[in-house]
């Protein structure tokens with residue numbers, strides 16, 4: 001099966017663009033699985049956050065998936081198009097990465 | 112950017128957070144840095160099961176009994192001093208966590224303690240339902256929030272320790288979101304970076320568990336011990352795809368309900384691999400290393416499940432019993448399309464914990480003055496194999512102790528910061544270039560496959576030599592100049608720095624594995640089956656002029672005061 005991921009990319013201060021990439025998957029695989037395959041096979045510079053991969057414990061992989069805030073590691077890949085964008089209410093860092101650390105756990109208060 | 116502190120703690124898992132709290136209690140200023148979010152990046156928050164500690168709440172117990180079990184599991188290689196500290200100090204830390212409202216499960220007015228394999232009596236505390244690690248992490252984070260002397264900094268990946276005249280004086284870090292280099296002056300440095308299981312294809316690791324701390328220690332001049340002993344967890348989840356849950360979560364299921372391990376012929380096979388002294392109770396037939404062996408051998412003999420493991424079945428257990436034991440978890444499984452009453456799942460051995468690690472004395476200090484280590488990053492306490500539940504105790508006990516000693520040293524004056532000592536790491540990161548080069552993400556996958564196939568739970572001279580050659584080739588391929596792909600959050604630069612560490616650490620596993628021509632605990636040589644008494648020694652790995660060196664040393668015996 002093939003999923004099509006339409007990924008919003010870019011850094012702060014530049015116009016974002018959408019990159020559409022296809023990834024083969026097996027039923028049950030997560031959006032995070034798909035993103036990791038894309039990095040391995042196509043573009044290692046694609047930026048997204050995650051730590052725990054399977055456990056849904058780190059809560060780092062939150063992003064906008066088909067317009068809804070969700071965890072990339074728990075939403076399943078599907079056939080057809082899935083849109084991915086960074087969290088809208090957090091400061092953009094790059095691609096799908098936003099500033100999610102609590103303010104008093106950051107290096108720079110403003111970052 | 113430059114920061115200053117008395118104590119720098121690297122890694123905010125159970126060990127690092129406890130170290131920071133104790134260093135603060137002892138009056139030191141602290142920076143607690145993690146390459147991920149504070150309290151979320153490592154194994155601690157993912158651990159769902161139990162914590163072994165001789166509280167004597169369920170049944171009379173004494174830490175000496177816990178120690179005896181720990182030493183037995185370690186098969187002659189434990190650093191007895193460290194193991195004794197773990198067991199003796201465990202109750203104090205577990206009760207402190209209780210005071211901090213971690214929520215250990217209770218029954219009839221006492222803390223409940225469960226039986227686990229290898230322990231001679233019910234000794235393991237836990238938080239229902241599969242919430243032990245998240246509860247431990249949350250509790251320590253809450254304590255940290257209440258303390259003003261600890262500066263917590265997430266997204267700060269430590270690249271190297273700064274060493275001046277043989278003493279640690281701080282570290283160099285990469286601030287991942289901005290790509291900025293940060294130098295940190297510290298009177299003491301505590302490595303609490305956790306284990307290395309990300310080196311293997313099938314693992315229970317987070318992306319931060321590539322063994323950074325071992326590489327940091329080696330390059331700083333410290334020694335590693337017992338690096339050949341990687342624990343494989345026999346029944347890690349394999350199929351169907353299970354997301355949103357810990358891949359080792361079948362252990363409590365098996366433990367409470369007694370699931371059956373079946374091969375492709377739907378036959379139970381564990382009995383065939385059991386010997387009298389390895390049986391523990393009716394629910395668990397084999398200890399971890401023997402179960403890993405049994406499943407791998409069934410797969411090799413062509414009797415594996417479709418995804419390459421074994422079936423784990425609970426179909427013989429009434430549905431109501433499954434629900435009673437694991438209520439909310441059953442719903443989480445259903446959301447993954449898994450119905451245990453109707454279908455077996457597939458499981459396989461996965462890399463789960465590292466017995467080996469940084470060599471420390473009983474103050475948790477390495478050979479380099481001012482450089483401490485704690486938690487899974489430390490080697491020695493568990494010898495050739497670890498008892499279930501000992502790892503979280505180890506993290507909390509050693510964390511507290513390392514934090515206290517690091518603070519003591521900081522207050523007694525220590526070597527001053529030297530920008531010169533930081534220069535090599537600063538220059539390294541600054542030299543990162545965008546260039547045509549191998550895909551770093553693909554190289555990590557290649558490294559993981561290599562380690563799984565050639566240096567996994569079952570080893571041979573031939574395979575280990577292939578691994579060593581391939582690791583040397585990969586090391587040449589990444590080169591000496593970091594790769595970059597973007598300004599700010601750059602996953603390629605992070606991968607490159609990870610590969611630099613992972614390759615060095617993988618070599619530190621393969622080298623002693625090749626030398627140890629016997630089978631002991633988690634190190635199983637197919638060409639040298641069975642224990643060889645002349646190998647009742649620890650192997651040490653160090654780095655000298657860019658080359659790894661191997662030496663031997665007799666296990667430490669005797670007790671220190673906890």
Ligand SMILES: Cc1cc2nc3c(=O)[nH]c(=O)nc-3n(C[C@H](O)[C@H](O)[C@H](O)COP(=O)(O)OP(=O)(O)OC[C@H]3O[C@@H](n4cnc5c(N)ncnc54)[C@H](O)[C@@H]3O)c2cc1C
Nearest residue numbers: 122124125126146152153154155160161269305486487503
């Ligand atoms: C899924 C799972 C289940 C487990 N279940 C149990 C159990 O039931 N009972 C038990 O006793 N043990 C269990 N273990 C083992 C136990 O959880 C760990 O050994 C223990 O939590 C390790 O704690 P730690 O603080 O040493 O390391 P960790 O909790 O792994 O923390 C290390 C931290 O260091 C950070 N770090 C790493 N490198 C760097 C760097 N270069 N710069 C900055 N920060 C860095 C990481 O991001 C991470 O946050 C389990 C492990 C796993 C993976």
Ligand code: FES
Nearest residue numbers: 053056059061073
């Ligand atoms: S990757 Fe950890 S919660 Fe999604």
